[in-house]
Amino acid sequence: MSLHSMLYDTSLYQQNNLSPQNINLRPPQIFHIPKFYNEHKDELEKVFSLLSDDESRMIFAARIRSVITGNLCYIKLSGYAQYFHPETIPQKDDIIIDGGVSHDTSVEEKFSILVGNNGRIYSFEPDPTCYYQASEKISTIKNITLIPLGLSNKSECVDFISDGYASRIAETPPFYNTITCQMTTIDTVVSQYNIENVDIIKLDVEKSELKALLGGVSAISKFKPKLIICIYHRLNDVFELPLFINDFGLNYKFYIGHHSPTLWETVLYAKI
Numbered sequence: 110m111s112l113h114s115m116l117y118d119t120s121l122y123q124q125n126n127l128s129p130q131n132i133n134l135r136p137p138q139i140f141h142i143p144k145f146y147n148e149h150k151d152e153l154e155k156v157f158s159l160l161s162d163d164e165s166r167m168i169f170a171a172r173i174r175s176v177i178t179g180n181l182c183y184i185k186l187s188g189y190a191q192y193f194h195p196e197t198i199p200q201k202d203d204i205i206i207d208g209g210v211s212h213d214t215s216v217e218e219k220f221s222i223l224v225g226n227n228g229r230i231y232s233f234e235p236d237p238t239c240y241y242q243a244s245e246k247i248s249t250i251k252n253i254t255l256i257p258l259g260l261s262n263k264s265e266c267v268d269f270i271s272d273g274y275a276s277r278i279a280e281t282p283p284f285y286n287t288i289t290c291q292m293t294t295i296d297t298v299v300s301q302y303n304i305e306n307v308d309i310i311k312l313d314v315e316k317s318e319l320k321a322l323l324g325g326v327s328a329i330s331k332f333k334p335k336l337i338i339c340i341y342h343r344l345n346d347v348f349e350l351p352l353f354i355n356d357f358g359l360n361y362k363f364y365i366g367h368h369s370p371t372l373w374e375t376v377l378y379a380k381i
Contacts, residue, residue, distance in 0.1 A: 110166075111154060111157070112146075112153055112154050112157035112166075112169070112170055112173065113146070113150075113154070115166065115167070115170040116146065116170055116173060116174050116177070118170075140176050140179075140344055140372060141176070141178070141179030142176055142177065142344070143177050143178075143179075144177075145173065145176050145177050145344070146173060146177050149345070149348060152348040152352060153173060153347075153348050155348070155352060156169065156347070156348045156351045156352065156363075157169060157170070159351060159355060159363050160363050160364065160365060161362040161363055161364055162364060164187075164364075165363070165364045165365040165366075167185055168187065168365050168366065168367045168375075169365050171183045171184055171185040171367075172184065172185075172347065172367060172372065172375055173347075175372060176344070176372070181370065181371065184367065184370055184371075184372075185367060186368065186369075186370065187366035187367055187368055189366065190368070191216075191366070191368035191374055191376060192216055192311060192337050192376065193219070194337070194364055194366055194378040196335075196364055196378060196380050197309065197335040197336070197337055197364075197378045197379070197380055198223065199223040199224050199228070199308075199309060200223065200224070200308070201223070201224060201227070201228065202224060202225060202227045202228050203223070203224045203228050203308035203309055204224075204228065204229050204230075204231075204305075204306050204307055204308050204309075205220055205224065205228070205229070205230045205231065205307075205308065205309040205310075205311065206231050206233075206260075206295055206298065206307055206309070206310045206311070206325075206328075206334075207220065207230055207231065207232040207233065207311050208233050208259075208260040208295075208310070208311065208312040208313065208314045208321050209233065209234070209260075209311075209312060209314040209315065209339075210232045210233065210234040210239065210240075210243050210255065211234065211236075211239050211243070212238070212239045212242035212243055213243075214243050214246045214247050217230060217232055217243075217247060217250075217253055218246075218247065218250065221247075221250050221252050221253055224252060225252075226251075226252060228252055229252055229253075229254065230252060230253045230254065231256060231298060231302065231304070232253055232254065232255050232256065233255075233256050233258055233259060233260050233293075234256075234257065234259075235257065235258055235259035235269060235290035235291065235292065236269065236288075236290065237257070237288065237290075240255065240257045243255060254302075256298075257291075258290075258291050258292060258293045259290055259291070259293070259314065259317070260292065260293065260294065260295060260298075260312070260314055260317070260320075260321040260324060261293070261294065261317055261320045261321060261324055262294060262320040262321070262323040262324040263292065263294060263324065264291075264292060264293050264294060264297060265291075265292050266290070266291055267289070267290055267292055268287040268288075268289065269287055269288050269289065269290035270286070270287055293324075294321075294324030294325065295307075295321065295324050295325030295328050295329075296324060296325055296326070296327045296328050297324070299327075299328050306332055307328050307332040307334045308332070308334055308335065309334050309335045309336075309337065310325060310329070310334050310335075310336050310337070310338075311336075311338075312336075312337070312338045312339060313339045314339075315342055316342040316343055318338055318339060318340070318342065318346060318350055319346070319349065319350060319353060322338070322353060322354070326357075329354075329357060329359075330359070333359055333381045335378075335379065335380045335381075336354065336361070336377065336378070336379040336380075337376060337377075337378055338350055338354075338376065338377045338378075338379070339374075339375070339376055339377075340365075340375050340376065340377045341372060341373055341374065341375040341376075347375065350377060351363055351377055351379075354377075354379060359381055361379040361380065361381055362379065362380055362381070363377065363378070364377075364379070365377055365378070366378060
């Protein structure tokens with residue numbers, strides 16, 4: 110079955126647990142782009158063909174259908190917690206590079222329990238306010254190293270918008286009410302911390318996922334880690350990021366989860 114045929118399969122809507130009676134069809138955060146599929150048909154069909162299970166294909170098609178119709182009723186939610194897909198869930202002794210902590214450390218705390226005393230989580234948060242709040246919460250957790258840097262494709266200082274969960278690199282000048290934050294790369298971190306293996310890379314870095322992946326090309330090629338990558342911050346991330354990872358030629362298996370009744374929280378999970 111192609112993505113095109115699934116986009117117009119009415120069973121997508123019938124299987125959804127959302128209904129037009131209890132959801133705002135076009136809240137401010139939804140994209141409504143009728144030509145999205147037609148404009149990116151080849152890329153979207155390629156990603157669809159790479160997905161490893163029916164659930165991922167259904168979730169992917171439902172998301173695309175929501176974009177082209179402007180109707181969130183088609184969204185299909187995953188049955189597992191965000192970042193914890195069964196195929197990529199952290200295991201005992203895993204080493205994790207964790208990009209994007211914010212001030213909520215609940216995910217990191219769960220990762221910490223799963224990897225155990227011999228595992229290690231290198232977590233990155235460049236926003237000073239979020240870094241301080243996060244460090245207060247995890248100060249007694251010995252297997253988490255919290256680093257006050259962001260992950261990107263090069264080491265540099267950038268203008269940064271401090272906005273809690275949505276803290277991000279400022280992209281369009283003039284920049285107002287910004288702070289200066291330091292970026293680094295995954296490959297630099299691996300070298301500086303003498304990391305001998307990377308089992309998982311998780312990225313939720315507010316539009317900088319591709320840059321962070323570019324900064325980790327050597328580590329990904331060498332260690333072939335499981336990947337947990339947000340693919341919703343930019344509209345085209347839903348196909349650009351899977352195709353970028355596929356171009357490594359490492360035969361990753363791809364899964365997609367969706368964890369919100371909006372177009373936020375779509376996550377790519379990949380493993381070899």
